[in-house]
Amino acid sequence: MSRQAIVLRVGADDTKAVRPRLAGAHVTDIHFDGLADIDHLLGGMLGKLEKLSLQPSEMSLDLALLAAAVTAADTRVERGVEAQDGWTRELEVCIPVRDLQAWVDVTPLLEKTLNFLTGDIWALSFRARARSVERILEPFTETHAEKPTSVCLFSGGLDSFIGAVDLLAEGQSVLLVSHYWDSVTSKHQELCLTALEERFKDVPFYSVRARVGFAKGTVDGNLMENTLRGRSFLFFALAAMAADAIGEEVTIHVPENGLISLNVPLDPLRLGSLSTRTTHPYYMARFNDLLAKLGLGCSLHNAYRHMTKGEMVEQCADQKLLRAQAANTISCSSPANSRFSPDEERRQSKNCGHCVPCLIRRAALKRGFGKDETDYQLIDLEETILDSKKAEGQHVRSFQVAIARLRGKPDRARFDIHKPGPLIDFPDDWADYEAVYRDGLEEVASLLENVEARPLD
Template sequence: MRHHSIICRLGAGDIDPIEIQHPGSRETAISFLDGYQRLSFGIGQAIDQLASKGMRPSETSIDLALVAGALTAADTRISRKTESQNAWTREIDLYVPVADPALWTSMSALLASTLHFLTGDRWRIFFRARPEGVEELTPIVELFRSAAPTSVCLFSGGMDSFIGAIDLLAQGESPLLVSHYWDSNSTSKYQDQCLEALQERYPETPIHQVQARVGFPQGLVANTKGEDTLRGRSFLFFALAALAADSTGEEMVIHVPENGLISLNVPLDPLRLGALSTRTTHPYYMARVNELFAGLGLRMRLHNMYGHRTKGQMAEQCADGEFLRANVHKTMSCSSPGKARYQKDPTNRQPKHCGFCVPCIIRRASIAHGCGDDITPYVIPDLHADVLNTNKADGAHVRSFQMAIRRLKRAPNSSRFDIHIPGPLIDHPDDHQAYEQVYVDGLNEVDRYLTGVKAQPL
């Protein structure tokens, strides 16, 4: 195992020595400020887009975006396989210059524990004052304010965020949609076509979007390959949303549209508890981020209005069901659409839904439940057509669902305990029954779809 220290620098003049807290730690310095005093790696792109709408974030929310940027650099460019003792848990220190070091230091313990829950790594975050001459990163905005959003909504290009945007617009809200991507050939395409569909459907409602390409090149951290588990991605998403919400100058709700089954993400089998069970929108994690916002004096809160609904129930109860059914195929739910490039058929290699990962299975079940016909292109068009090989990915995920469903049927009362496995639900003591119900309903939704699907070792 190798300990890593990511040192965030702000421009060529930021040269003061950093006292590394872990002896022998491998140091990686990253300059987040270019020669034009503009923040790099996509953060400046988000700030520029807000400025073009006459919106100006505070120094605190910019610092939050810097912390998220440093986290993302570490999370995506430090391999779990080679840099940890157990092929999972890394030890990483972040050194970040901020406008108010005392404020951020007071929140460092909460931040570290929140990130540990999210990614499974051991984090420490150390704060220092920004270098002389970079005391302010907030841009001067002289443009007339052209956006007056009533809320902020995460807009990933996925089915859940699409439903979230539809419901908000149908209710008369004017949400500011916040998107980020790195794989420019895939994710942004779905975000763009979903936004275009919304603008055509609701032409009289101003629909503003902030869409930033945020990421870091391969080889940024020397002598280690990149990492594709991306457990920290939602913190970056939340930080960009906070940047946008803060720019309104008003108290703001940040909508995080995510179905309850995925949000809880109860492991389907014991092997999924660590590496294969994400916590990107778990209620405990979101509560800690809200606690962080409050401690930093940011007037916003994360809210998932679908925490007690399955994906199918979201589709079924969508405020504009006809529009959803006509456009749901334009959304992306797959955990890794790039898998299509490995297909033998060259006509089938464009990024698309694989059809057999956990998110794809939940998607297929939800469309069957709430929309009807599914015209989404899948690498495996029909899971019912052939016996799936559980020794390969196309059958392993199906088998995991079948095992979890069978276990729940044998011990129905186990659901009340299962919902606590991924993390505590102490912030929502009155919602335990609702969480249990969405877990049971979600598995039953998948069970109905998988009826007749066969998966076994081949």
């Protein structure tokens, strides 16, 4: 077990010794020489934006570089190896920036934001860029007659597909921003994008996709970490860079249903390792604070924060398209896991059908369409008794316990919604958050009405 520091170096002359703030931290250097290497690190985002005649500022570029370094720490430092309590790691990121004072000023906000997001203890260190990269982006004057008017996160999931459909059905000129590391996520993003391109041929919209990640073993003594609690920091940062390249005050749409966004723990054991906060209202508010303090005009907005996933399905602006393409979206918490199905001769990645996001998805499609044609690993939840001590029944049983507890004492929703994190930024929305929590659980209850999950030994 040890503290870990990721030192991002940019420029051939970025060679000065960097002393981490975390005493005794093991240091991993990640070095990139210039623009080409940086663009590769960011999945080609800069080059793809340039093809759209869009160029971000150095400030939003530094935010994206910070997010990449955070991703390296979050995905390549194993909790089981480095965390003294099996979960909380001590992580530091040291990066060069153009406007040093601006980043020093937001360091406390950044650390608080990351601590909340991932459940770790973060330290951030900034230094001035090396002379050869004082300016990384060369200005260009070529522009398109039309620019996108907003940005929308596009993950390949059901919620993001609905978000994109709703915007395009309104005729909005939107820039869809995606990032991925595994081929499964990439495949579903491509399928969904193709469907949108065919359906909305007369609506001018754009898309950029970035493959961002780090090889196994980037950090000595560690292979990879699967909890990925910091993934939305990278997603938001890439979207902010795209929005900044558009200019002016641009909205970044974050399509996520309210039940998942709140992510109230289903039972006491789901705090910490099993409670994600990737789009929690408190986290998104802090990220918006960060954007404002850095002078970036964009801001995050989740129009579906008070809606269940089933309501999103029911109210999607193009029901025919959603019915045809829902099965091509992926909602699973572990989409890259290869699994055998009984009738398959080779491994195939798919929605598992029994994790928390899959159960919420199944309930939503049942509510909206009366059926779900997604190919799940666990196809029929009612076929047999599910073992609650195994993955196939663990989350089903957790949902059933949470549903029974809330039905027995409905007023507890007033308190439960605050367990994952504070809602101090939105006091006028508390009643709406209570409603989406209750309605979301009842939506899942309808799916699990005839499902039995219990210990089988």
